[in-house]
Amino acid sequence: MNIKINVDEKPEVTHVSIAGELDIYTAPELKKVFEPVATDGTKNLHVDLKGLSYMDSTGLGLFVGTLKDLNKNDKELRVTNVQPRIMKLFEITGLRDLMYITKYPEGEEIEK
Amino acid sequence: MSYIDNLTNDYEEILRLYLFDNNLDAAIAKCHTFSRNVIEIDTSPEEIVSLHTQMLNHMHVNDIELVKQSLEILEEVMISFGFTYRDYRAMLDKLNLHDQELDIAASLQETMLKATIPAVDTMQIGAISIPAGKVSGDYFNIIHHNNDKISFAVADVIGKGIPAAIAMTMLKFGMEFAHLNRGPAKALETLNNLVEQNVNKNMFITMFYGVYDFTSGDLSFSSAGHEPGFIYRYDEDVFEEIDTKGLVLGVRQGNTYFEKNAHLKENDMIFIFTDGVSELRKHDDTFIDMNNILEMIREKKECHPQDIVQYLYETLTRMQHNLRKDDLTMIIIKNAKNNY
Numbered sequence: 443m444n445i446k447i448n449v450d451e452k453p454e455v456t457h458v459s460i461a462g463e464l465d466i467y468t469a470p471e472l473k474k475v476f477e478p479v480a481t482d483g484t485k486n487l488h489v490d491l492k493g494l495s496y497m498d499s500t501g502l503g504l505f506v507g508t509l510k511d512l513n514k515n516d517k518e519l520r521v522t523n524v525q526p527r528i529m530k531l532f533e534i535t536g537l538r539d540l541m542y543i544t545k546y547p548e549g550e551e552i553e554k
Numbered sequence: 555m556s557y558i559d560n561l562t563n564d565y566e567e568i569l570r571l572y573l574f575d576n577n578l579d580a581a582i583a584k585c586h587t588f589s590r591n592v593i594e595i596d597t598s599p600e601e602i603v604s605l606h607t608q609m610l611n612h613m614h615v616n617d618i619e620l621v622k623q624s625l626e627i628l629e630e631v632m633i634s635f636g637f638t639y640r641d642y643r644a645m646l647d648k649l650n651l652h653d654q655e656l657d658i659a660a661s662l663q664e665t666m667l668k669a670t671i672p673a674v675d676t677m678q679i680g681a682i683s684i685p686a687g688k689v690s691g692d693y694f695n696i697i698h699h700n701n702d703k704i705s706f707a708v709a710d711v712i713g714k715g716i717p718a719a720i721a722m723t724m725l726k727f728g729m730e731f732a733h734l735n736r737g738p739a740k741a742l743e744t745l746n747n748l749v750e751q752n753v754n755k756n757m758f759i760t761m762f763y764g765v766y767d768f769t770s771g772d773l774s775f776s777s778a779g780h781e782p783g784f785i786y787r788y789d790e791d792v793f794e795e796i797d798t799k800g801l802v803l804g805v806r807q808g809n810t811y812f813e814k815n816a817h818l819k820e821n822d823m824i825f826i827f828t829d830g831v832s833e834l835r836k837h838d839d840t841f842i843d844m845n846n847i848l849e850m851i852r853e854k855k856e857c858h859p860q861d862i863v864q865y866l867y868e869t870l871t872r873m874q875h876n877l878r879k880d881d882l883t884m885i886i887i888k889n890a891k892n893n894y
Binding site for chain 2: 500503504506507534535
């Protein structure tokens with residue numbers, strides 16, 4: 443049950459790539475990365491989930507909270523390279539329709 | 555040279571600086587680093603006292619005045635242990651407080667949130683909800699209105715402890731006051747607006763909401779981002795997935811929901827559950843196949859729904875990975891017109 447987080451700061455956007463498992467145990471670590479970006483509200487947040495094999499609802503909750511904060515400042519959350527099992531979670535919960543999100547491996551864009 | 559040897563040498567150096575070189579500042583500074591290092595490797599206070607005695611022997615410190623002075627160094631080292639001990643006590647206090655909070659949330663769930671299963675001739679209901687820990691994130695409710703209808707809901711509250719228990723209380727009373735005649739979609743809209751204003755930003759709720767008429771067998775349902783459920787068709791011996799797409803509760807104010815209708819014939823069953831069931835992790839860490847669960851229901855299709863959910867629960871907990879437990883909740887409603 444591990445998570446690996448890489449952060450790459452660009453002038454307009456913070457790129458975060460996540461590998462491993464995002465659950466109730468690892469979410470606090472990712473929250474430390476997301477929260478400053480989301481509440482600061484000066485940059486967009488782009489998240490690559492290519493290496494993420496599992497996400498539970500706590501992880502999903504973190505994305506919801508982050509999205510709410512970013513939206514307050516008219517900033518964008520992009521989630522890319524989402525594995526099928528995790529995409530299903532975004533789809534069932536209807537959260538897919540609230541953000542820009544692409545699947546892995548096709549990189550197919552899903553309309554907002 | 556081992557790490558322990560290094561520490562022994564460090565301590566000898568500290569004593570030498572203090573007792574023989576009279577270099578107070580250097581000794582105290584080294585003392586602090588030394589304390590940090592020994593605490594880090596979980597050395598006990600008595601081991602330090604023993605090291606101190608060994609060192610005095612080793613360095614031939616026999617003069618009573620020097621021995622007294624050396625105790626000042628020992629005291630300096632022990633101060634750090636005192637801090638660590640106090641940190642530990644503070645953490646224990648925090649844990650106790652956290653435990654008390656969980657107890658409050660658990661008792662809130664046990665008393666206020668208990669659902670009463672209605673007993674009527676033309677319908678059989680089975681329901682089970684078992685938390686993985688002290689407090690559940692799952693919630694179900696069944697309300698018998700003063701006519702031939704019941705409202706039933708299965709929800710998964712993302713977030714734990716008191717905030718989750720409070721959110722569930724909101725759901726319960728929201729359900730009581732959601733106007734039945736306006737249907738499940740309108741009920742979810744009301745609940746969504748209620749929840750959106752009151753939960754913290756990382757929290758949300760998935761919910762399946764159904765209204766079942768136990769005289770006619772008519773069902774209407776709506777879903778706020780909840781796992782799809784199933785209807786078991788007894789005559790055809792097939793499972794139909796039932797779902798309406800919808801956003802989870804608590805994310806967007808004013809969200810609207812879709813509603814669908816279905817009809818239950820005699821011995822047909824509705825099966826609604828939380829992701830603790832459908833996303834169950836097995837001993838080998840793989841996910842359960844939903845078809846296996848449906849097969850278990852098929853095996854027990856002649857039984858009372860309460861016996862079916864009990865059987866499912868027992869089988870699933872046997873299959874479940876010990877460290878990957880989640881709350882499990884299931885409801886089965888059977889059209890039992892002919893059974894009386």
